[in-house]
Amino acid sequence: MDKQILKITDSVEWIGVLDKEITTFDIVMETKYGTTYNSYFINAEKKTIVETVKEKFWDVYEEKLRKLCDPSEIEYIIVNHTEPDHAGGLRKLLKIAPNAKILGSTSALRFLKDQIGEEFPQQAVRGGDIIDLGNKTIEVISAPNLHWPDSIYTYLKEDKVLFTCDSFGAHFCHDDMYINKVGNYDDAYQYYFDVILKPFSKFFLQAIERIRPLEIEAICTGHGPLITEGCQEIIDKTEKLCQEYIAQYPVKNRILIAYVSAYGFTKTIAEKIAEGAAEVQGVEIDLCDIEKMDIGTLADKIDKASAYLLGSPTINQNMLPQLYQVFAHMTPIRDKDKLAGCFGSYGWSGEAEKQLIGNIENLKLNYWGNSLFLKFRPQEKDFERIKTYGKNFALIVSGC
Ligand code: FEO
Numbered sequence: 001m002d003k004q005i006l007k008i009t010d011s012v013e014w015i016g017v018l019d020k021e022i023t024t025f026d027i028v029m030e031t032k033y034g035t036t037y038n039s040y041f042i043n044a045e046k047k048t049i050v051e052t053v054k055e056k057f058w059d060v061y062e063e064k065l066r067k068l069c070d071p072s073e074i075e076y077i078i079v080n081h082t083e084p085d086h087a088g089g090l091r092k093l094l095k096i097a098p099n100a101k102i103l104g105s106t107s108a109l110r111f112l113k114d115q116i117g118e119e120f121p122q123q124a125v126r127g128g129d130i131i132d133l134g135n136k137t138i139e140v141i142s143a144p145n146l147h148w149p150d151s152i153y154t155y156l157k158e159d160k161v162l163f164t165c166d167s168f169g170a171h172f173c174h175d176d177m178y179i180n181k182v183g184n185y186d187d188a189y190q191y192y193f194d195v196i197l198k199p200f201s202k203f204f205l206q207a208i209e210r211i212r213p214l215e216i217e218a219i220c221t222g223h224g225p226l227i228t229e230g231c232q233e234i235i236d237k238t239e240k241l242c243q244e245y246i247a248q249y250p251v252k253n254r255i256l257i258a259y260v261s262a263y264g265f266t267k268t269i270a271e272k273i274a275e276g277a278a279e280v281q282g283v284e285i286d287l288c289d290i291e292k293m294d295i296g297t298l299a300d301k302i303d304k305a306s307a308y309l310l311g312s313p314t315i316n317q318n319m320l321p322q323l324y325q326v327f328a329h330m331t332p333i334r335d336k337d338k339l340a341g342c343f344g345s346y347g348w349s350g351e352a353e354k355q356l357i358g359n360i361e362n363l364k365l366n367y368w369g370n371s372l373f374l375k376f377r378p379q380e381k382d383f384e385r386i387k388t389y390g391k392n393f394a395l396i397v398s399g400c
Contacts, residue, residue, distance in 0.1 A: 005064050006177055006226065008218050009159040011136065013041045014226055015064040017057040018173050025085075025171055029195050030295060033188050034173030035223050037085055040163065041068050042156060045134025046075040049100070050154065050163045051222055052089030061089055062096065071096040076131065078138070079104035080165040081151045082111040086222050091116050103131060108150035125152065127210070143167065143207035145200050145333055153207065160217040166196060167207065168234055169221035179225040188224070193241055195299055199334040201242035208239050250306040250338070253397050254284040257390075258301065259311030260291045260320045265345035266313045268378050269386055273309060273343060276390030283394045290322050299329045307339040307397045308365065309390070312352045314344065319352035323359075332364040340365040341393055343372040368393060 006014040016038035025031045037053035039061065047069050053061045065071060074097040079087055082104065090112065094100065101121040102112065109122050125131065127142025131154075141153040146167050154163045170192040174182040197204055212235075219227035219234065227234055257274050261267035267289065274287040286305060290298055302308075310326060312319040342356035353373045360367045372389045374382060 002175070003060065003064065004175075004177075005067060008040070008220060008226060008228060009161060011043045012156065012159055012161055012218075012220070013043070013068060014177065014220070015039050015041050015061065015068065017053050017060055018175070019054070019057070020173050022171075029171070030191075031171040033171060033185070035171040036173050036177070038169075038220065038222050038224075038226075039086075039089075040220055041065065042133065042136065043068070044136040046132070047073050048076040048078060048133055048138075049074055049093070049097075050078045050220070051080060051086045051165060052077070052093055054085045055088035055092070058089055058092050062092070072099055074100040076100060076133070077102045078131075078154050078163070079108050079112065080154060080163055081146075081148060081222065082108045082115065083148060083166075084115065086165060087112060087115060094120055105144070105150050105152050107144075107148075108152070111148075111150055127152070141207070141210050143203070143210070145203040146207060147196050147200050153211065155211075155214055155216075160215050161220055162211060162214065162216050162218070162231075163220045165222035167204065167221065168219050168227065168238060170224035172224040174225065177226050179227050180229055182225045185225065190241075191296060192223070193238065194296060198241070198245050199303060199331055201245045204242045205239065205246070208235060208242070211235070245303075249303050251284060251304050252306060253282055254286060254305050255307045255309060255394060255397055256301050256305035257285060257287045257309045257311070258290045258298075258326055259344075260289065260313070260322045261311075261345075262313045262315060262320075263345075263377075265374070265377050266311045266343070269343050269345060269372065269374065270309075270311050272378070272383050272386035273311075273372070273390035273393075276387030276392075277309075277394035279387075279391050280394035280398050280400065282398045285394075290326065293322075295325070295329075298325065302326065302329050303334070305338070307393070308360075309341050309343060309393060310356055310360075311343045312356060314346040314350050314352040317349055317351045319344075319355045323352075323356065327359045327363060330363050330365070336364045337366045339368055339393070339397055341368040341370055341372075341389075343389070345374055345376060345378065347376060368396070
């Protein structure tokens with residue numbers, strides 16, 4: 001286990017941990033380069049921690065922290081985002097830092113209430129607030145929905161260091177940590193952006209606009225290399241990625257027909273639906289069997305589509321896991337109101353229908369009100385009805 005503490009400025013030290021073993025993050029995201037959980041210590045008159053680490057790395061984290069200070073001297077813990085990969089260590093940190101107050105957005109503090117499970121000293125902050133650390137000052141920058149509603153950025157003015165948690169981060173683990181020592185990690189940066197942040201590009205651009213006036217010498221993220229040089233290049237590159245995404249996604253009138261099929265019955269339904277939908281001018285059909293599709297490709301297809309038809313058989317009274325994967329990549333912030341329907345084949349009970357509709361509605365998609373589920377094998381006599389289902393759906397999508 002690594003024991004290194006790394007200097008960012010005279011007052012800011014990285015005390016994060018390396019996670020080389022992780023292969024999937026949040027269950028749904030590949031992490032072939034591992035990841036890091038970055039936490040920072042600010043040695044100001046009021047000693048401050050920014051983010052913690054995943055709880056399972058507590059021991060090594062505590063050891064690092066104690067090398068820099070007596071934890072009872074910590075006055076502030078800044079939480080830019082509360083997902084447990086960053087906030088997981090808070091419960092234990094509060095035990096050894098009884099004089100610390102947690103600073104975060106109102107939503108962050110609300111989320112932490114249920115993560116920590118007991119009362120804790122806290123102070124809600126919002127964009128424009130200044131946190132006085134005695135000899136240093138931190139400015140709070142509003143940056144919501146990156147990628148949870150709780151997110152903020154914080155800027156240590158005197159040191160010109162910006163803390164952004166997931167924004168500008170990457171799942172990339174390298175012993176050397178500093179950006180000028182880790183080699184090229186563009187593919188990891190791009191993948192992290194695509195899967196975690198891209199859907200929130202509109203919010204990312206707003207946040208970037210707010211940090212433009214700042215002089216930034218280091219970007220301290222929650223994952224991946226320490227960006228101690230080339231900050232403007234990374235901001236510019238990310239701004240461009242967001243702009244490109246917004247210009248291209250979703251593609252107007254593009255229907256994603258995504259399905260899995262156990263015996264080919266649901267596949268036949270999907271193909272006939274696609275045939276019917278293709279009769280409508282001006283719609284683009286993306287028909288795909290997602291059984292073995294990699295997560296990045298699937299996420300891109302979900303992003304790109306302006307409407308969804310989702311198909312699954314019922315096996316063991318359940319829809320198939322690939323469909324859970326689809327829903328895991330949807331977000332009401334981006335996909336709300338996209339038209340959606342569902343279909344499939346079943347043997348006797350057909351629970352997948354209810355589950356698909358339930359997920360569609362929970363995610364605030366616009367459920368079309370029609371589903372198409374058939375017992376076992378679709379017969380030739382069913383084909384016209386199935387095609388009509390696809391055509392009617394496409395007509396609504398095309399606005400006819
Ligand atoms: Fe790295 Fe959204 O947590």
